[in-house]
Amino acid sequence: MAGRVRKLFRPRPGLLVLQLEGNRVALFDLAQPGDGSSPRVTTGAFTYVTSGGGDVFVGASIDDPNVQRLSGLRLDNIEPSWATLPDSGSDHKGPDALATDCISTYAAREDQSIWRVPNDGGGTFTRWLDAGARQAVASAADGRYVYFAAYNAGGVFAFDKTSSDWRHIYNGNVWGVHADLQGVYWGEHEPGPDAGKIYVVRR
Numbered sequence: 001m002a003g004r005v006r007k008l009f010r011p012r013p014g015l016l017v018l019q020l021e022g023n024r025v026a027l028f029d030l031a032q033p034g035d036g037s038s039p040r041v042t043t044g045a046f047t048y049v050t051s052g053g054g055d056v057f058v059g060a061s062i063d064d065p066n067v068q069r070l071s072g073l074r075l076d077n078i079e080p081s082w083a084t085l086p087d088s089g090s091d092h093k094g095p096d097a098l099a100t101d102c103i104s105t106y107a108a109r110e111d112q113s114i115w116r117v118p119n120d121g122g123g124t125f126t127r128w129l130d131a132g133a134r135q136a137v138a139s140a141a142d143g144r145y146v147y148f149a150a151y152n153a154g155g156v157f158a159f160d161k162t163s164s165d166w167r168h169i170y171n172g173n174v175w176g177v178h179a180d181l182q183g184v185y186w187g188e189h190e191p192g193p194d195a196g197k198i199y200v201v202r203r
Helices: none
Strands: 003-012 017-020 026-029 037-043 048-050 055-060 065-068 078-084 097-100 104-108 113-118 126-130 138-139 145-151 154-162 165-171 177-179 183-187 198-202
Touching: 003 048, 017 048, 026 048, 026 145, 055 097, 097 145, 097 154, 126 177, 138 177, 145 183, 154 183
Parallel strands: 097 138
Antiparallel strands: 003 017, 017 026, 026 037, 048 055, 055 065, 065 078, 097 104, 104 113, 113 126, 138 145, 145 154, 154 165, 177 183, 183 198
């Protein structure tokens, strides 16, 4: 399978996910001999993939309001319309970025709104809050917060999942964010003396 790999992760044993250029997402069953891949193609100009609890979620920001979900052991067990974002009047019908935890999946949209849907049912996203997470391109979640990273001086935003309060914890050009039990991590993308620096907020 040719093309540049934009993201690679292993959400659970036996499954490898590649996000490729050209809006392609490929799922690899590592237990199968040979290629063992199942390519998925979205129609949007920007594709976002995230995982949680062993499941994989796929959304496309421009053209498709539907979020796909892969559950279980079979690569063909994909719900193409697991959850749908309502029309918000934005040019982007789908999510600019997705984040998920064991309870909910969150979607950041082009109009700076944050939406969520329960993981145990899917259905229609509901508007959660309006905030300044402009131009979101990456996300992460932990037990208390959901984080969105934004480019072009956007930075990193932390949203409290209980109170809905939010904080702008970093101002910069950020294209990736990660959260685990030890802390929250991101890097600076803007060309200049700070390019390539890695930052962390420890627990």
